[in-house]
Amino acid sequence: MSIDHYENFPVASVLLPARFRPAVRSLYAFARGADDLADEGDADRDTRLAALQAWRSAIQDLGSHKAVRTPLSAADQAMFQRLGETIHEHALPIQPFLDLLSAFIQDLDVPHYHDELALMDYCSRSANPVGRLMLHLFGATSAQDLAESDAICSGLQRVNFCQDVAIDQAKGRCYIPLDCLARHELTLSGLDDLCNSRPAQVPAPWQAALQDQIQVARHLLLSGSPLAWRLPGRFGLELRLVVHGGLRILEKLAQGQYNPYANRPILTPRDSFLLCWRAFCRPCPRPTTALPPHHDT
Template identity: 75%
Template sequence: MAVNHYENFPVASILLPARLRPAVRDLYAFARGADDLADEGNASPQARLDALETWRAAIQDIGSHRTIRAPLSPEDRAMFERLSGTIAQHGLPIQPFLDLLSAFTQDLSVVSYDDEPALLDYCRRSANPVGRLMLHLFGATSMDDLAQSDAICTGLQRVNFCQDIALDQAKGRCYVPLDCLARHEVTLPGLQGLCAAPPQQVPAAWQAVLREQAEQARRSLLTGSPLAWRLPGRIGLELRLVVHGGLRILEKLAAGQYNPFTDRPILTRRDGFLLCWRALRRPRPAIDFPSHHES
């Protein structure tokens, strides 16, 4: 298992209340489908953009309580009709759906980010809406709830960026801020070279880049982690498993000497037992970045 690509949706999880599983499946279908419009298949950039604009029009119709007028395929229309019912039943806000579409549209034209604020703005739209929609399903929408959910989702997104740096480069994208690369005197052509011929030992400068990005991801996860211990019952446990899953990926990245090019960290069944133990123990992980990593 990897921490990536909307697989952090707890789709059909036994930890979810049965009454919410159809709604979560509908949210996942939208996020997964929109992401695929931007990334999967052989469509041209213009065709991808047109498809995302069609989905945006459909969401705006739902938000305006209109019949969906967008020219959708029968399969997509059925998905949007189910989603419309879920939005109405649970009183979900429309903006998170529009934010997701905005981020996926941006992926068609923006391939790198100058600095931390630019990357965080992308995470705000590409990752954080998922958590906000989930919190609305559970009625946990205080300012603290939403802010800590945003921190967890941004942290998970940044774990994904560390984990999938080579996969993203294959798509022509880099989610490491360019000012971070400049600080460590590395370049995008250098990244392309690492991906083309992955070394067994990553150069020290690139290790420093990924260590810095991993630290940012870990701090974000830990900043949001009080939410996972505050939410009651099964949703709290589900969220603790997600947080610890992200932290475990970072541990594996460090143990592999920050070399996701030849040793992409993933979660195994053995890790699953460890995550369950960590999620069930009471103390929250400390908000620091230790030099050692628990095995």
């Protein structure tokens, strides 16, 4: 089991009450499908953009309480039919769906982010909407709930960025802010060299840059973690497992000498026992360390 933005989506988990599982499946199908339109296969940029714009039109139709009028494949029509039923049954807001699509459309043209502010704006649309939809599904939508959910979701995505540097570079993207690379005298071409060579040991400047990114991800996860202990029942337990899974990946990055090129960390069955123990018995501490310089989340 790896930590990935949508693999962390609690897809019909046995931990979730059965009555919510169809809704969660329909939300996942949308999020995963839209992400795949932007990333998977060999379609060109214009084809991907047209497909994502068609999905945006379909979501806008659902938001206007209309039948989907946009021409779609039979499979997509069926997916949007189920999604529309979920939105209607649970009174879900439309904006999170549009935010997700805006982030995936942005992926087609924006391969790098200059600074922390730009990257967190991207996370606010590519990650946070998933948590917000789940909170609406479970009726936990106070300002504190939403803010802590945003921190968890952005933190999980930042974990994914650290974990999948090589995978992202193969797609022509880098989610390590360019000003962070510059502070450590690194360049995108230098990272490409690391990706191509997969060295057994990465240079100290890269280790320092990844340590900065790990510190941001951990700070976000810990800042949002009270939500996972405050939410009741199975949903709270599910969220605690997800938060501790993200923190465990960060631990493994450190144990692997900050080298995701040669040692991409994943969660194993052995980790499952550790995560269960932590989810039941070990509340996450509040952040005790300041963010690195030049970071303001």
